[in-house]
Protein backbone atom coordinates (compact mmCIF):
# COMPACT_ATOMS: atom_id res chain seq x y z
CA UNK A 1 0.00 0.00 0.00
CA UNK A 2 2.78 2.36 1.03
CA UNK A 3 4.65 1.35 -2.12
CA UNK A 4 1.58 2.07 -4.27
CA UNK A 5 1.26 5.52 -2.69
CA UNK A 6 4.93 6.20 -3.38
CA UNK A 7 4.44 5.09 -7.00
CA UNK A 8 1.37 7.33 -7.33
CA UNK A 9 3.34 10.25 -5.88
CA UNK A 10 6.20 9.57 -8.31
CA UNK A 11 3.83 9.44 -11.29
CA UNK A 12 2.18 12.67 -10.14
CA UNK A 13 5.58 14.37 -9.94
CA UNK A 14 6.23 13.38 -13.56
CA UNK A 15 2.79 14.52 -14.72
CA UNK A 16 3.14 17.83 -12.88
CA UNK A 17 6.65 18.36 -14.26
CA UNK A 18 5.63 17.86 -17.90
CA UNK A 19 2.61 20.13 -17.40
CA UNK A 20 4.83 22.88 -15.92
CA UNK A 21 7.12 22.58 -18.96
CA UNK A 22 4.11 22.78 -21.30
CA UNK A 23 2.94 25.92 -19.46
CA UNK A 24 6.38 27.44 -19.97
CA UNK A 25 6.17 26.43 -23.66
CA UNK A 26 2.89 28.35 -23.94
CA UNK A 27 4.55 31.41 -22.35
CA UNK A 28 7.48 31.22 -24.78
CA UNK A 29 5.15 30.88 -27.78
CA UNK A 30 3.08 33.80 -26.52
CA UNK A 31 6.04 36.09 -25.85
CA UNK A 32 8.89 35.14 -28.18
CA UNK A 33 9.43 36.70 -31.60
CA UNK A 34 11.56 33.90 -32.99
CA UNK A 35 12.71 33.84 -36.64
CA UNK A 36 10.90 31.57 -39.12
CA UNK A 37 13.54 28.82 -39.01
CA UNK A 38 13.32 28.61 -35.21
CA UNK A 39 9.51 28.48 -35.40
CA UNK A 40 9.66 25.71 -38.03
CA UNK A 41 12.04 23.64 -35.88
CA UNK A 42 9.90 24.23 -32.76
CA UNK A 43 6.84 23.05 -34.70
CA UNK A 44 8.64 19.80 -35.59
CA UNK A 45 9.58 19.19 -31.94
CA UNK A 46 6.02 19.87 -30.79
CA UNK A 47 4.63 17.53 -33.47
CA UNK A 48 7.02 14.80 -32.28
CA UNK A 49 5.82 15.25 -28.67
CA UNK A 50 2.18 15.14 -29.83
CA UNK A 51 2.83 11.92 -31.76
CA UNK A 52 4.30 10.23 -28.67
CA UNK A 53 1.36 11.28 -26.45
CA UNK A 54 -1.48 10.51 -28.90
CA UNK A 55 -1.61 6.70 -28.32
CA UNK A 56 -2.41 7.34 -24.64
CA UNK A 57 -5.27 9.80 -25.20
CA UNK A 58 -8.40 9.20 -23.11
CA UNK A 59 -11.65 10.85 -24.17
CA UNK A 60 -15.18 11.15 -22.87
CA UNK A 61 -14.94 9.48 -19.49
CA UNK A 62 -13.90 10.01 -15.86
CA UNK A 63 -10.87 12.13 -15.06
CA UNK A 64 -10.34 13.08 -18.70
CA UNK A 65 -13.56 15.14 -18.68
CA UNK A 66 -13.75 16.49 -15.12
CA UNK A 67 -11.46 18.65 -13.02
CA UNK A 68 -11.87 16.92 -9.66
CA UNK A 69 -9.71 14.06 -8.44
CA UNK A 70 -12.45 11.69 -7.28
CA UNK A 71 -11.45 8.77 -9.50
CA UNK A 72 -7.70 9.25 -9.32
CA UNK A 73 -6.02 7.12 -6.63
CA UNK A 74 -3.27 8.94 -4.79
CA UNK A 75 -4.59 12.42 -5.60
CA UNK A 76 -6.53 13.71 -2.60
CA UNK A 77 -6.67 17.31 -1.42
CA UNK A 78 -4.46 18.59 1.36
CA UNK A 79 -5.13 21.48 3.73
CA UNK A 80 -1.78 23.03 2.82
CA UNK A 81 -2.38 22.41 -0.91
CA UNK A 82 -6.02 22.82 -1.95
CA UNK A 83 -5.12 22.51 -5.64
CA UNK A 84 -4.97 18.76 -5.03
CA UNK A 85 -8.78 18.86 -4.97
CA UNK A 86 -8.99 19.62 -8.70
CA UNK A 87 -5.73 18.53 -10.35
CA UNK A 88 -7.18 18.84 -13.88
CA UNK A 89 -8.75 22.26 -13.38
CA UNK A 90 -7.96 24.82 -16.11
CA UNK A 91 -7.64 27.39 -13.32
CA UNK A 92 -5.52 25.73 -10.63
CA UNK A 93 -4.80 22.19 -11.81
CA UNK A 94 -1.19 21.14 -11.57
CA UNK A 95 -2.00 18.48 -14.19
CA UNK A 96 -3.37 21.01 -16.70
CA UNK A 97 -0.84 23.09 -18.65
CA UNK A 98 -3.19 26.03 -19.25
CA UNK A 99 -3.52 26.72 -15.50
CA UNK A 100 -1.42 29.53 -14.01
CA UNK A 101 0.80 28.56 -11.05
CA UNK A 102 -1.60 29.00 -8.14
CA UNK A 103 -1.06 27.93 -4.54
CA UNK A 104 -4.03 27.76 -2.16
CA UNK A 105 -4.11 26.58 1.44
CA UNK A 106 -6.48 26.49 4.41
CA UNK A 107 -6.06 29.07 7.17
CA UNK A 108 -8.73 28.21 9.75
CA UNK A 109 -12.11 28.91 8.11
CA UNK A 110 -10.50 30.88 5.29
CA UNK A 111 -8.62 30.11 2.10
CA UNK A 112 -5.40 31.92 1.38
CA UNK A 113 -3.21 31.65 -1.67
CA UNK A 114 -0.76 33.17 -4.06
CA UNK A 115 -0.41 33.35 -7.84
CA UNK A 116 1.94 35.01 -10.29
CA UNK A 117 0.41 35.60 -13.73
CA UNK A 118 2.79 35.52 -16.70
CA UNK A 119 1.90 37.50 -19.88
CA UNK A 120 0.10 34.34 -21.07
CA UNK A 121 -2.80 35.76 -19.01
CA UNK A 122 -2.52 39.41 -20.11
CA UNK A 123 -5.52 41.63 -20.84
CA UNK A 124 -4.95 45.39 -20.48
CA UNK A 125 -1.31 46.61 -20.72
CA UNK A 126 0.83 44.93 -18.04
CA UNK A 127 -2.32 43.60 -16.38
CA UNK A 128 -4.21 40.36 -15.94
CA UNK A 129 -7.23 39.70 -18.20
CA UNK A 130 -10.52 40.30 -16.35
CA UNK A 131 -11.95 36.95 -17.40
CA UNK A 132 -8.94 35.18 -15.92
CA UNK A 133 -9.47 37.09 -12.67
CA UNK A 134 -13.12 35.94 -12.62
CA UNK A 135 -12.03 32.33 -13.23
CA UNK A 136 -9.57 32.47 -10.34
CA UNK A 137 -12.26 33.86 -8.03
CA UNK A 138 -14.61 31.06 -9.10
CA UNK A 139 -11.98 28.53 -8.04
CA UNK A 140 -10.94 30.37 -4.88
CA UNK A 141 -14.50 30.78 -3.61
CA UNK A 142 -15.21 27.14 -4.51
CA UNK A 143 -12.30 26.16 -2.27
CA UNK A 144 -13.80 28.24 0.57
CA UNK A 145 -16.90 26.08 0.16
CA UNK A 146 -14.88 22.87 0.00
CA UNK A 147 -13.12 23.56 3.32
CA UNK A 148 -16.48 24.44 4.89
CA UNK A 149 -17.63 20.91 3.91
CA UNK A 150 -20.33 22.15 1.53
CA UNK A 151 -19.18 22.21 -2.11
CA UNK A 152 -21.56 23.52 -4.77
CA UNK A 153 -21.93 24.79 -8.31
CA UNK A 154 -21.44 28.45 -9.15
CA UNK A 155 -24.86 30.13 -9.37
CA UNK A 156 -23.87 33.78 -9.49
CA UNK A 157 -20.42 35.37 -9.40
CA UNK A 158 -19.96 39.13 -9.11
CA UNK A 159 -16.53 40.76 -9.52
CA UNK A 160 -15.53 44.32 -8.66
CA UNK A 161 -12.37 45.27 -10.58
CA UNK A 162 -10.95 48.05 -8.39
CA UNK A 163 -7.55 48.58 -10.01
CA UNK A 164 -5.42 46.71 -12.53
CA UNK A 165 -4.04 43.41 -11.33
CA UNK A 166 -0.38 43.33 -12.45
CA UNK A 167 1.48 40.63 -14.35
CA UNK A 168 4.65 38.99 -13.02
CA UNK A 169 4.07 39.98 -9.40
CA UNK A 170 2.84 37.89 -6.49
CA UNK A 171 -0.91 38.31 -6.04
CA UNK A 172 -2.30 37.41 -2.60
CA UNK A 173 -5.57 35.45 -2.66
CA UNK A 174 -8.17 35.30 0.11
CA UNK A 175 -11.68 33.83 0.34
CA UNK A 176 -14.22 32.79 2.94
CA UNK A 177 -17.60 31.07 3.04
CA UNK A 178 -19.53 33.68 5.03
CA UNK A 179 -22.80 31.85 5.45
CA UNK A 180 -24.92 28.96 4.30
CA UNK A 181 -28.68 29.08 3.91
CA UNK A 182 -30.23 25.74 2.92
CA UNK A 183 -28.47 24.79 -0.33
CA UNK A 184 -27.13 28.31 -0.89
CA UNK A 185 -23.52 29.04 -0.05
CA UNK A 186 -22.46 32.70 0.15
CA UNK A 187 -18.77 33.50 -0.31
CA UNK A 188 -16.48 36.48 -0.59
CA UNK A 189 -12.92 36.83 -1.85
CA UNK A 190 -10.17 39.33 -2.61
CA UNK A 191 -6.97 39.68 -4.64
CA UNK A 192 -4.32 41.95 -3.17
CA UNK A 193 -0.96 43.27 -4.29
CA UNK A 194 1.30 44.61 -1.54
CA UNK A 195 -1.74 44.58 0.74
CA UNK A 196 -3.87 46.68 -1.65
CA UNK A 197 -7.06 45.13 -3.02
CA UNK A 198 -7.08 44.99 -6.83
CA UNK A 199 -10.30 42.96 -7.22
CA UNK A 200 -12.99 41.54 -4.97
CA UNK A 201 -15.74 38.99 -5.54
CA UNK A 202 -19.02 37.79 -4.13
CA UNK A 203 -20.40 34.42 -5.10
CA UNK A 204 -23.57 32.43 -4.57
CA UNK A 205 -23.03 28.71 -4.97
CA UNK A 206 -25.74 26.05 -4.96
CA UNK A 207 -25.16 22.70 -3.28
CA UNK A 208 -26.68 19.84 -5.32
CA UNK A 209 -30.00 18.61 -3.89
CA UNK A 210 -29.99 15.36 -1.90
CA UNK A 211 -32.84 13.20 -0.52
CA UNK A 212 -32.39 15.08 2.77
CA UNK A 213 -33.49 18.30 1.02
CA UNK A 214 -36.88 16.95 -0.19
Ligand SMILES: CCCCCCCCCCCC(=O)SCCNC(=O)CCNC(=O)[C@H](O)C(C)(C)COP(=O)(O)OP(=O)(O)OC[C@H]1O[C@@H](n2cnc3c(N)ncnc32)[C@H](O)[C@@H]1OP(=O)(O)O
Pocket residue numbers: 068138139142151152153154155156183184204206207208209
Ligand atom coordinates in the same frame (compact mmCIF):
# COMPACT_ATOMS: atom_id res chain seq x y z
C1 LIG B 1 -20.68 18.79 -5.18
C2 LIG B 1 -20.21 19.76 -6.16
C3 LIG B 1 -18.75 19.53 -6.44
C4 LIG B 1 -18.08 20.73 -6.96
C5 LIG B 1 -16.63 20.55 -6.93
C6 LIG B 1 -15.96 21.82 -7.14
C7 LIG B 1 -16.04 22.20 -8.58
C8 LIG B 1 -15.94 23.67 -8.64
C9 LIG B 1 -15.69 24.13 -10.03
C10 LIG B 1 -15.70 25.59 -10.00
C11 LIG B 1 -17.12 26.04 -9.87
C12 LIG B 1 -17.78 26.00 -11.24
O1 LIG B 1 -17.24 26.46 -12.21
S1 LIG B 1 -19.32 25.30 -11.36
C13 LIG B 1 -19.73 25.46 -13.09
C14 LIG B 1 -20.55 26.74 -13.37
N1 LIG B 1 -21.89 26.58 -12.83
C15 LIG B 1 -22.77 25.80 -13.45
O2 LIG B 1 -22.56 25.22 -14.52
C16 LIG B 1 -24.10 25.69 -12.76
C17 LIG B 1 -25.24 25.64 -13.78
N2 LIG B 1 -26.51 25.71 -13.05
C18 LIG B 1 -27.08 24.56 -12.59
O3 LIG B 1 -26.62 23.45 -12.84
C19 LIG B 1 -28.27 24.73 -11.74
O4 LIG B 1 -28.89 25.97 -12.03
C20 LIG B 1 -27.93 24.68 -10.23
C21 LIG B 1 -27.29 23.30 -9.89
C22 LIG B 1 -26.93 25.79 -9.82
C23 LIG B 1 -29.21 24.87 -9.43
O5 LIG B 1 -30.17 24.00 -9.93
P1 LIG B 1 -31.15 23.23 -8.94
O6 LIG B 1 -30.35 22.30 -8.08
O7 LIG B 1 -32.25 22.63 -9.74
O8 LIG B 1 -31.65 24.37 -8.00
P2 LIG B 1 -33.09 25.05 -7.92
O9 LIG B 1 -34.00 24.08 -7.21
O10 LIG B 1 -33.49 25.61 -9.24
O11 LIG B 1 -32.74 26.29 -6.97
C24 LIG B 1 -32.41 26.14 -5.61
C25 LIG B 1 -32.32 27.56 -5.04
O12 LIG B 1 -31.14 28.20 -5.60
C26 LIG B 1 -31.56 29.34 -6.37
N3 LIG B 1 -30.74 29.37 -7.57
C27 LIG B 1 -30.65 28.40 -8.51
N4 LIG B 1 -29.79 28.74 -9.47
C28 LIG B 1 -29.31 29.96 -9.13
C29 LIG B 1 -28.40 30.85 -9.73
N5 LIG B 1 -27.77 30.54 -10.88
N6 LIG B 1 -28.12 32.01 -9.11
C30 LIG B 1 -28.75 32.33 -7.96
N7 LIG B 1 -29.64 31.53 -7.34
C31 LIG B 1 -29.93 30.36 -7.92
C32 LIG B 1 -33.04 29.16 -6.67
O13 LIG B 1 -33.66 30.40 -6.84
C33 LIG B 1 -33.51 28.45 -5.43
O14 LIG B 1 -33.67 29.39 -4.40
P3 LIG B 1 -34.92 29.29 -3.37
O15 LIG B 1 -36.15 29.30 -4.21
O16 LIG B 1 -34.72 27.98 -2.64
O17 LIG B 1 -34.73 30.50 -2.50
